[in-house]
Amino acid sequence: MTTAHPTAQPPGQQPTGLIAALDIGGTKIAGALVDQHGTLLHRVQRPTFAHDPGEAVMLTVHRVIEELAEDPRWSEVRAVGIGCAGPVDITRGTVSPVNIAGWRDFPLVAQVAADPAVLGLAKEAGLPPEQGVPVRLAGDGVAMAAGEHWCGAARDSANAICLVVSTGVGAGLVLDGAVRPGPSGNAGHLGHLTVDFNGEPCTCGSRGCVEMLASGTAIARHALRSGWRPAARDAATDAAAVAESARQGDPPALAAYERAGQALAAGIAATATLLDLRLAVIGGGVAGAGDLLLAPLRRHLDVYGALSFVRPIEVRLTELGPNAGLIGAAALTTTAAR
Structure with missing residues (x-):
């Protein structure tokens, strides 16, 4: 290929x-x-x-x-x-x-x-x-941050966070014009920021992590718990199937993406407040849901990113895709x- x-x-x-x-x-x-x-x-x-x-x-x-x-x-x-x-x-x-x-x-x-x-x-x-x-x-x-900064959606930005929203949620940072992995290589690991103090335990050992609310796995899990069922009996029960139901107005499916967007917004706003960022790039398989994810993300970002220097943060979809x-x-x- x-x-x-x-x-x-x-x-x-x-x-x-x-x-x-x-x-x-x-x-x-x-x-x-x-x-x-x-x-x-x-x-x-x-x-x-x-x-x-x-x-x-x-x-x-x-x-x-x-x-x-x-x-x-x-x-x-x-x-x-x-x-x-x-x-x-x-x-x-x-x-x-x-x-x-x-x-x-x-x-x-x-x-x-x-x-x-x-x-x-x-x-x-x-x-x-x-x-x-x-x-x-x-x-x-x-790696995603490096790719998007090199020749993708963050190529014109000196300060950005780039998120992989897929089976899990990962992220990387571009600061002062360069990718900054940190000493261990885990700088910007937004997926394991706690955004719900009383949330369910995460596989990482903490609780209420962004990943437990916003990953593809979490979206499907929450939709199923809320009563969502795919239209066909033999259909997949993954985030893409939830997105398809959400496009048809299914309430539990819509609620699962609303919850995911809110969690991502809380994590992005906290990181942007700490590091004075201007751009968030969203990639990974779940980003394929488009506005089902981005619309609630942007709406909640307006709430959580309340300080004047955070409000300019822009949200873009990946240009390099998978x-x-x-x-x-x-x-x-x-x-x-x-």
Whole structure:
């Protein structure tokens, strides 16, 4: 599959080959070849069996890499970027995604670096086999922020928060014109801000987190508890199905998206108040609901973002769509895009 996207060369960065990018979440594991201009050249994807043992999930990652390596341009790859659901630890190269139970302090960077197809790239790059090509890890929200800032909806903004609203809720920050992952790689992890002090326990160990109200999983769960049922007996019971019912005026479905928009607005307003932000970019699968999500989000943002310096914050949809994390993972391997 070959897909073109808006391109932008990071200042001072010269093309030096391709980047292999991985985007790992609770629903899917995607891989791509991306050039140094931010153009996605080839993409593959497999489902994440998030409840399987960690080794089985990693086997899917290896299969995605294997499929990428079948492309004749694989030999041109000079770095590997990984965006993964968090928390992550970029200093140790480990991940502990809330939605992938088998990965706790999982050595993802080491596992990817040891993949046979990745090991083989060292020879192509003229590197000692023991050195290998660089492998860089980021949280999925940070990766999305990097992609949108590089050549997407945040490319004209020096200060922004970019959200991935999907199986979970992640986010990344652009501050003073650069992506800021923080020392551990988890800066801006808005999904685990508490917005309901007495809310239900979250899988992260806290309670009332944004993710427990606004993720696709939470939207479907709340709609079902409120009496929503899909129109067809054999239809899916996910956030997309809830959105379809909401478009037809179903009250429990509409209420689930209202609740999600309110939670996101509370989290964005708190972050914007703390960091003096001007832009919020919304991506991830749930963003496909469009105004079903954005209309209540913007309305509640007017309430929670009451201070004068917060009110200018603009809400935009992703421009890179489902490929934002892949393009961002690639961006983070380039010096100028960090």
